[in-house]
Amino acid sequence: MKKIRWGLIGAGRIAHQFARDMSFVPNGVLSAIGSRSKVAAEAFGAQYDIPHRFDDYQSLFECDEVDAVYIATPHNLHLAQATSAMAEGKAILCEKPLVTTPEECLEFQRAARHHDVYAMEAMWTYFLPAIRKAKSWVEAGRIGEVRRIQANFGYPIAYDPSLREYDRDLAGGCLLEMGIYPVALAWLFAERDPIDIQAVARTAPNGVEDDVTAIFDYGDMTAALSTSFRCKLHNWATIVGEEGLITIPDFWRAHECHLYHLETRTEHFQDGRESLGLNYQTVAVGEDLAMGRRQSTVVPLEVSLAFQRHMDQLRRHFEAVPS
Known part of the structure; x- marks a missing residue:
């Protein structure tokens, strides 16, 4: 080879x-x-x-x-x-x-x-075995039609304007730094643009966003997404269907996922990997x-453009929002 x-x-x-x-x-x-x-x-x-x-x-x-x-x-x-x-x-x-x-x-x-x-x-998350398993459950109709997507990702980073994460000139802010993960998760399971995006945000003293909560409205389903430098969020994803739901602990680096019918867990997948998980995307490339x-079939550049469009729409809601 x-x-x-x-x-x-x-x-x-x-x-x-x-x-x-x-x-x-x-x-x-x-x-x-x-x-x-x-x-x-x-x-x-x-x-x-x-x-x-x-x-x-x-x-x-x-x-x-x-x-x-x-x-x-x-x-x-x-x-x-x-x-x-x-x-x-x-x-x-x-x-x-x-x-x-x-x-x-x-x-x-x-x-x-x-x-x-x-x-x-x-977007290494897309290649993780647990994420791929969750996606296969949805595609197989195991939870029925998807009606809600929930995903949040946040860790506290104390405000310091000298840090890259808070530096406006270096594209700082929690949306690009961490919010890319919930936005990408929503795309993976919705596979389309929302018809409307709403957001509530808070900003650090220098005006850089440090906490964002968003609702993506797809008409027949919604996605509730959040990201934060202000606090540790749950960092799970939940895909809710008409007949069941899937939970993915620490979805951004997922090791496992759970399939439920109402309150009963019917299946559990755990990958048992020894690596951090970056190897899956590298092998795929x-x-x-x-x-x-010339492009990935999993993360083509058109999908990256969708991420950017969605984050840009979110950004419009908080560019002038006070802390």
Whole structure:
């Protein structure tokens, strides 16, 4: 089997998670690490036995020993970095959110088409076995027609305007940082745009949103979604149908899901994995590349555009809302 040679840019927390899970990726190998610091690149490379180490990103993009690039940098940098990597013919797996606006997403799409390269948003949740099992239960009619989707994701991050999460110039705020997960979960089970979106939000002293609650109205169903820097939320997802429901604890990193008929649990799935779960999307990208695809069938760029449109609609509700 020809292994995809991965280059990784950024040496922060998510990059470490991606690198650790590469041991569970039979069709890939970490070939290069790029960081803004030579010391950081050398330390990261030594920790994960990565042969090629760069203190700039462009050198990694130009490296002949790299087939695909995983972008693990702040989301306001994604578009420019991905475009530079695409220009060198590299496949792209880019951390979520892919970009920060619908307009940027369209530009990202155009760049991928222009350079004729593979590109996917790293919505790793979609590839987790428990999420796929829950989706299969819905598709099999196990809960009847879906009528409600509930999902929330939040962890307390104390206000500090110097933090990236609260920095307006770095596209800070809980919507892009954490809210992408509930928004993506709603799309996965609704598979269409809502006819209306309403939201209530609170903002930090510098005006960056730090708590958002939204209702997506689809006409025949609703989605109640929330995200927060102010408090730890339940972080579960619930898919409610006419005949039953599915619960997914910690849905964003799901290990399990439960199927109910009324109050009776009729089935339970647990994946028993040893990895963090980032390996599933990485394997899928490798399979796509082996098949010559330019897009994922699970997270095509049109789906990423839907995420951006929905978050943009939400943003309009709280841009001028006081804390």
